[in-house]
Amino acid sequence: MRNVRNIVHLGSMLMSLMMISQALASPSLDASVEYRAALAAVPDARRGDQIFATCAACHGVDGSGLPDGSVPVIGSQHYPVLLRQLVDYRYAERWDIRMEHVSRLKVLQTPQDLADVAALIASLQPMGPTVHGSGESLTSGVKVYFERCQTCHGATGQGDADRGIARLAGQHPEYLLRQFIDVVEARRPRLSKTHTPLMRELQRAELEGMADYLSRTRRSRGDIAP
Numbered sequence: 001m002r003n004v005r006n007i008v009h010l011g012s013m014l015m016s017l018m019m020i021s022q023a024l025a026s027p028s029l030d031a032s033v034e035y036r037a038a039l040a041a042v043p044d045a046r047r048g049d050q051i052f053a054t055c056a057a058c059h060g061v062d063g064s065g066l067p068d069g070s071v072p073v074i075g076s077q078h079y080p081v082l083l084r085q086l087v088d089y090r091y092a093e094r095w096d097i098r099m100e101h102v103s104r105l106k107v108l109q110t111p112q113d114l115a116d117v118a119a120l121i122a123s124l125q126p127m128g129p130t131v132h133g134s135g136e137s138l139t140s141g142v143k144v145y146f147e148r149c150q151t152c153h154g155a156t157g158q159g160d161a162d163r164g165i166a167r168l169a170g171q172h173p174e175y176l177l178r179q180f181i182d183v184v185e186a187r188r189p190r191l192s193k194t195h196t197p198l199m200r201e202l203q204r205a206e207l208e209g210m211a212d213y214l215s216r217t218r219r220s221r222g223d224i225a226p
């Protein structure tokens with residue numbers, strides 16, 4: 001009888017050990033360990049410059065992406081936000097076949113590599129989008145943006161480095177609209193809790209209007225582009 005109880009006890013201990021080791025190997029835990037390690041690194045923007053050659057092939061030498069919105073502006077994005085996105089692609093916490101591949105390339109292996117390239121990108125001054133929306137839904141977009149987003153992302157979408165809030169200003173409107181729809185349809189896991197409730201019941205025109213407004217604000221300077 002005693003033996004049976006011991007075996008049951010041993011079995012449940014093994015079960016808990018297995019559960020602990022599974023938890024330790026969970027992608028979200030690995031991702032947050034790596035994110036913290038990259039944040040703690042002292043970045044070397046010169047090394048970052050070498051790594052950035054790989055990125056410039058798609059994002060452009062000034063990090064301004066493509067006007068059709070297929071590749072986003074990344075230049076001048078806040079440093080911790082860049083680290084977060086790179087780590088998220090790496091651990092499938094953000095989904096995109098191209099970036100998931102890039103984030104696992106040889107040039108981006110260590111937290112130091114992430115820090116170096118992020119520091120370089122944060123220092124770039126991109127040209128900003130050459131296109132914006134049609135202007136049709138701008139009024140309703142601005143209204144919704146100021147009601148729901150402005151407290152965190154700022155009046156002109158500059159975000160906040162200290163709080164890890166993304167800069168949205170001067171982003172290509174088609175890219176932004178795609179992110180908004182991804183948020184609504186729960187394809188941006190990290191934004192599900194905070195952003196999906198804010199955007200779920202918005203009309204498509206309001207989403208388009210917000211993207212249009214943000215594409216007209218100048219990146220890293222507060223003013224509206226001419």
Ligand code: HEC
Nearest residue numbers: 054055057058070071072074082085095096098099102117
């Ligand atoms: C093959 C083309 C390609 C290459 C090369 C590439 N990117 Fe990207 N990148 C993209 C695309 C496309 C997206 C948008 C993906 C999405 O919708 O999630 C993106 C998105 C990003 C984002 C998220 C931007 C945001 O606003 O949240 C970051 C950060 C980024 N890339 C950094 C890099 C870095 C750093 C490199 C080089 C090491 C790099 N990219 C190389 C195509 C590329």
Ligand code: HEC
Nearest residue numbers: 084148149152153163164165166179180190195198199210
């Ligand atoms: C409570 C603060 C807060 C509010 C309110 C808020 N955001 Fe955010 N937002 C953040 C933070 C923090 C991030 C960076 C999160 C991350 O990627 O880990 C972010 C990221 C984003 C991104 C991703 C940027 C990228 O390129 O990957 C988009 C798009 C976005 N927010 C749009 C909006 C819109 C539109 C609204 C209003 C409907 C809004 N946010 C309201 C805090 C906020």
